[in-house]
Amino acid sequence: MDFYDELAPLYHLIFPDWRASIARQGGQLHSIVQVQWPGARRLLDLSCGIGTQAIGLAARGLSVRAPDLSPVAVERARQEANAQGVSLALSVGDMRHAHALHGSGFDVVLSCDNSVPHLLMDEDILLALREMHRCLRSGGGVLLSVRDYAKEERGRNLVKHYGVREEGGRRYVLFQVWDFEGDHYDFSFFVVEEDPRAKTAVTRVMRSRYYAIGTDRLLELMAEAGFGNVRRIDDAYYQPVLVGTK
Known part of the structure; x- marks a missing residue:
């Protein structure tokens, strides 16, 4: 997808x-x-x-x-x-x-x-x-x-935090991880969805690439x-x- x-x-x-x-x-x-x-x-x-x-x-x-x-x-x-x-x-x-x-x-x-x-x-x-x-x-x-x-650090395992959100009784933690290769980088967008009442969590990872x-x-x-x-x-x-x- x-x-x-x-x-x-x-x-x-x-x-x-x-x-x-x-x-x-x-x-x-x-x-x-x-x-x-x-x-x-x-x-x-x-x-x-x-x-x-x-x-x-x-x-x-x-x-x-x-x-x-x-x-x-x-x-x-x-x-x-x-x-x-x-x-x-x-x-x-x-x-x-x-x-x-x-x-x-x-x-x-x-x-x-x-x-x-x-x-x-x-x-x-x-x-x-x-x-x-x-x-x-x-x-x-x-x-x-x-x-x-020009203002972004280049390297691997660079973490970009988006913060924590609460919606519909769920808590979401969002962050990206960047891995540079020359002038391009792959990134993984992590969304951790926690159900505090059930004490369970699901992690989604979506990936793409930028120039x-x-x-x-x-x-x-x-x-x-x-x-x-x-x-x-x-x-x-x-x-x-x-x-x-x-």
């Missing part, structure tokens, strides 16, 4: 308060979008996951098309959007085929939460960026949020894909934001 298919039912546990994160991220991204591309209304979120960014943006009145590679995540996003009274145009799709799947004329194309580095080669990232460029109207923009890998690409290299690839005025924005979102304009 795909990593995000497995993670989708548990993804909200990454955040101490997922609903609050939806509102906060939606507000932050909306502000960035309106500063960079005033009046933008039509958005294409190419890695919507369970809807963390797309729901928050749609709740602010924007028209959001929201595909993702994981059908399980898309179905969860559909359920969450319905529960929150938000309209999203959801579908399953690969960002490397974005134009064929979604057409053109969008004001902004975005991919947040370090999704682009799941593409493991510069060639695939460049292909995805060129597809994003094709999906935009003239003057529209791209917005990516990614980890700042620890730096933001400078991503900006170079954005320029190569045809974007102008490419730059990094700090302190406006929980990750560095990279933007460019068609």
Whole structure:
């Protein structure tokens, strides 16, 4: 099973308060979008996951098309959007085929939460960026949020803690373990689910791989894909934001 298919039912546990994160991220991204591309209304979120960014943006009145590679995540996003009274145009799709799947004329194309580095080669990232460029109207923009890998330790057995959550009478402990190999790393995402009353626990382990690409290299690839005025924005979102304009 795909990593995000497995993670989708548990993804909200990454955040101490997922609903609050939806509102906060939606507000932050909306502000960035309106500063960079005033009046933008039509958005294409190419890695919507369970809807963390797309729901928050749609709740602010924007028209959001929201595909993702994981059908399980898309179905969860559909359920969450319905529960929150938000309209999203959801579908399953690969960002490397974005134009064929979604057409053109969008004001902004975005991919947040370090999704682009799941593409493991510069060639695939460049292909995805060129597809994003094709999906935009003239003057529209791209917005990516990614980890700042220049600040990350490299090595093996690197533990990244997400904390402890309580839900439905259960306690969940979440952490990742990273193992680097050059500019790539494999990671295992552990979710320990404890039933305190029964004094039992179950551990789930989900695995995937990332390309620890730096933001400078991503900006170079954005320029190569045809974007102008490419730059990094700090302190406006929980990750560095990279933007460019068609």
